[in-house]
Amino acid sequence: LCVVLSTGFLFGTMHMLSSFGNTNILLFLCQWLDYFLSGIFLGFIYKKYKNIWINISIHGTWNLMGAVMILTKIMLKNNITDQNIERGDLHAVICIVGGICGIIVVLAYSHLKKK
Numbered sequence: 578l579c580v581v582l583s584t585g586f587l588f589g590t591m592h593m594l595s596s597f598g599n600t601n602i603l604l605f606l607c608q609w610l611d612y613f614l615s616g617i618f619l620g621f622i623y624k625k626y627k628n629i630w631i632n633i634s635i636h637g638t639w640n641l642m643g644a645v646m647i648l649t650k651i652m653l654k655n656n657i658t659d660q661n662i663e664r665g666d667l668h669a670v671i672c673i674v675g676g677i678c679g680i681i682v683v684l685a686y687s688h689l690k691k692k
Contacts (some may be wrong), residue, residue, distance in 0.1 A: 581620035588616025
C-alpha cells in the first residue's frame with residue numbers, strides 16, 4: 578500500500594510540474610488530487626497484473642478520451658486556428674495517437690494471452 582501511495586504521489590507531482598506557480602491554488606490542488614488518484618489506480622493495476630503495458634495502455638486511452646473532448650470543443654466553436662495549435666492544442670493530437678497505440682497494445686496483449 579505504501580508503494581502504491583508513493584507512486585500516486587509521484588504520478589500526481591510529475592504531472593503537475595508545468596502548473597507550479599498557478600495562482601488559483603484550489604484548481605491546482607484539485608488537478609493534483611485527480612492525478613494522485615489516477616496514480617494510485619494505475620499502481621493497483623500494476624500490482625494486480627504485473628504488466629507495465631497495461632498501465633501504458635490505460636494512460637494512453639485516458640489521454641485519448643481527453644484529447645477527443647478538447648478537439649471536439651474546439652471544432653464545435655469553429656475555432657481551429659494556428660493560434661490554437663501554438664497554444665498547445667497540438668498536444669491533443671499527440672494524445673490521440675498515443676491513445677490509439679494504447680488500444681492496439683491492449684488488443685494485442687489480450688490476443689497473445691489467449692494463445
